[in-house]
Amino acid sequence: MKKILGIALGIVTSIGGFLDAGSIATSAQAGAAFGYALLWAVALGTICVIFLVEMSGRFAIASGHTITDAIRKRFGFAVLIVPFGATMLVNLLVLASELGGVCVALELATGIGFQLWAIPVAVALWLLLWVATFDVVEEGTALLGLVTLCFVVAVFTLGAEPVPLARALVVPSLPADERAHYLFLAVSIIGATIAPYLFLFYSSGAIEDKWDKSYLMPNRMIATGGMLFGAMISMAVLVVAALTLKPEGIRVEGYEQAALMLVPAFGRWGFYLFVVSLAVACFGAALELSLASAYAMAQTFGWNWGEDLKPRQAARFGTAYTAFIVLAALIVLTGLNPMKLTLFSMAITAVILPLTVVPFLVLMNDRRYMKEHVNSRFSNMIVALIVLLAAVLALVSIPLEIVGSK
Amino acid sequence: MQASALLTGRAMKCAVCALAGIVLAGCGDQSEQDWRSASSWSLTAVVVARYWERGDLPDTYARRALKKISDELGKSPLPEAAGPVDELLEAVELRDRQAVRRLVRELSPR
Numbered sequence: 001m002k003k004i005l006g007i008a009l010g011i012v013t014s015i016g017g018f019l020d021a022g023s024i025a026t027s028a029q030a031g032a033a034f035g036y037a038l039l040w041a042v043a044l045g046t047i048c049v050i051f052l053v054e055m056s057g058r059f060a061i062a063s064g065h066t067i068t069d070a071i072r073k074r075f076g077f078a079v080l081i082v083p084f085g086a087t088m089l090v091n092l093l094v095l096a097s098e099l100g101g102v103c104v105a106l107e108l109a110t111g112i113g114f115q116l117w118a119i120p121v122a123v124a125l126w127l128l129l130w131v132a133t134f135d136v137v138e139e140g141t142a143l144l145g146l147v148t149l150c151f152v153v154a155v156f157t158l159g160a161e162p163v164p165l166a167r168a169l170v171v172p173s174l175p176a177d178e179r180a181h182y183l184f185l186a187v188s189i190i191g192a193t194i195a196p197y198l199f200l201f202y203s204s205g206a207i208e209d210k211w212d213k214s215y216l217m218p219n220r221m222i223a224t225g226g227m228l229f230g231a232m233i234s235m236a237v238l239v240v241a242a243l244t245l246k247p248e249g250i251r252v253e254g255y256e257q258a259a260l261m262l263v264p265a266f267g268r269w270g271f272y273l274f275v276v277s278l279a280v281a282c283f284g285a286a287l288e289l290s291l292a293s294a295y296a297m298a299q300t301f302g303w304n305w306g307e308d309l310k311p312r313q314a315a316r317f318g319t320a321y322t323a324f325i326v327l328a329a330l331i332v333l334t335g336l337n338p339m340k341l342t343l344f345s346m347a348i349t350a351v352i353l354p355l356t357v358v359p360f361l362v363l364m365n366d367r368r369y370m371k372e373h374v375n376s377r378f379s380n381m382i383v384a385l386i387v388l389l390a391a392v393l394a395l396v397s398i399p400l401e402i403v404g405s406k
Numbered sequence: 407m408q409a410s411a412l413l414t415g416r417a418m419k420c421a422v423c424a425l426a427g428i429v430l431a432g433c434g435d436q437s438e439q440d441w442r443s444a445s446s447w448s449l450t451a452v453v454v455a456r457y458w459e460r461g462d463l464p465d466t467y468a469r470r471a472l473k474k475i476s477d478e479l480g481k482s483p484l485p486e487a488a489g490p491v492d493e494l495l496e497a498v499e500l501r502d503r504q505a506v507r508r509l510v511r512e513l514s515p516r
Contacts, residue, residue: 107470108467108470109466109467110466111466111467111469111470248449248450248452248453249445249446249449250446250449250450250453251442251443251446253443253446253447254474256450256467256470256471256474256475257446257450259467259471260450260453263457263462263463267460267462268461268462268464270462271462271463271464271467
């Protein structure tokens with residue numbers, strides 16, 4: 001019974017914690033610009049993230065190691081430093097995007113400029129990490145994140161037609177116009193869906209929660225159910241934007257425009273639901289990202305780590321997330337457009353995916369770590385193909401997008 | 407003074423033409439994205455005003471969004487398009503729903 005409740009809670013927290021600034025920005029922009037046409041990108045990213053999250057949980061259970069820790073032990077520090085450096089840089093940009101998302105939500109609600117919120121939001125984030133336990137951080141914010149289910153409700157309220165929706169989900173199409181922007185959005189969506197911090201955080205969480213072999217099946221169910229239902233919210237954002245913003249000719253270049261998408265479904269409440277969803281989703285993701293980055297740093301350098309430890313027991317771990325939050329707040333203070341920052345961070349995430357995923361796949365096939373729980377050939381192939389495809393598309397589309405936007 | 411009184415028929419025609427120009431601007435190559443973006447911001451202004459007039463958006467958001475749209479259009483290839491948005495902003499600041507309704511009707515693409 002306890003385990004069933006654990007699975008249910010795991011799935012619910014995965015759903016609530018799925019949406020972040022990246023998913024909201026990329027899905028809203030894709031729906032407003034191309035209608036349902038980019039739903040396949042969310043589907044592709046979701047398939048890959050289900051495999052990766054399941055693998056990271058299985059790896060923690062079978063080996064007793066987190067991914068970063070094992071990469072360091074298996075390949076040595078010199079090899080780890082490349083994916084580590086790239087992941088830290090991207091994590092910092094994504095953390096700034098998430099902080100920016102919270103600040104913009106507060107700007108939408110109060111009219112006070114988003115930069116002025118950077119310091120108060122950063123302090124709130126840091127305080128929560130300083131005093132809260134891992135369960136509070138993981139479950140508390142994810143349960144609040146269930147407010148994002150309003151996007152799914154809106155899909156039904158607005159009466160989306162299922163046939164074109166299902167077609168766009170399984171059949172990728174290339175538009176006659178704006179192909180570079182379309183590809184850029186496709187890789188941004190994939191980058192937002194397969195964010196490395198997500199599975200690095202999940203594997204560290206499995207160690208923090210002391211998962212043993214009895215968690216192999218719950219892990220599979222949480223990874224599949226949580227990611228699948230979570231991705232539904234991401235798809236719902238895209239569909240709602242396609243139904244409400246595209247017919248008005250609105251292309252989402254700022255959160256001010258995205259904030260209009262729920263109004264046709266819920267009236268004035270729609271505006272407030274969007275603001276709360278953006279704030280909660282981004283704040284939850286910012287908590288996870290700060291922790292995931294501190295985990296990665298502590299595991300890379302062999303420091304004491306754990307959110308459940310008192311700050312004095314893991315001083316360098318606490319310093320790491322403090323430094324990350326300060327740097328991210330400084331980026332927000334520069335006044336960069338938070339939505340543009342988010343889209344580029346997501347596309348860069350897609351570029352660096354192979355750096356993290358390839359060593360992880362090698363570990364997943366190493367019997368010294370995995371014993372009888374090594375990957376199947378099918379899992380290896382699916383993940384390797386999607387990650388390489390996303391990276392190649394990103395390398396092609398990012399320069400085109402930069403040239404096009406100048 | 408009512409905001410609607412500020413609008414002369416001639417200015418209105420120019421504004422509608424400017425907006426229509428933006429909306430219909432199809433394919434340039436270098437500045438294509440700028441045109442699309444300007445068109446999108448103009449249409450956003452109309453939608454913000456329409457929702458505000460119906461009472462679906464708070465005043466604070468509507469004012470701030472229209473100000474931002476005016477700034478964005480001021481930097482666009484057709485800065486004249488910021489004019490009608492400023493009119494909308496003024497009407498929202500005066501809470502003149504009637505003027506906003508009329509402006510929205512006149513600015514909406516047919």
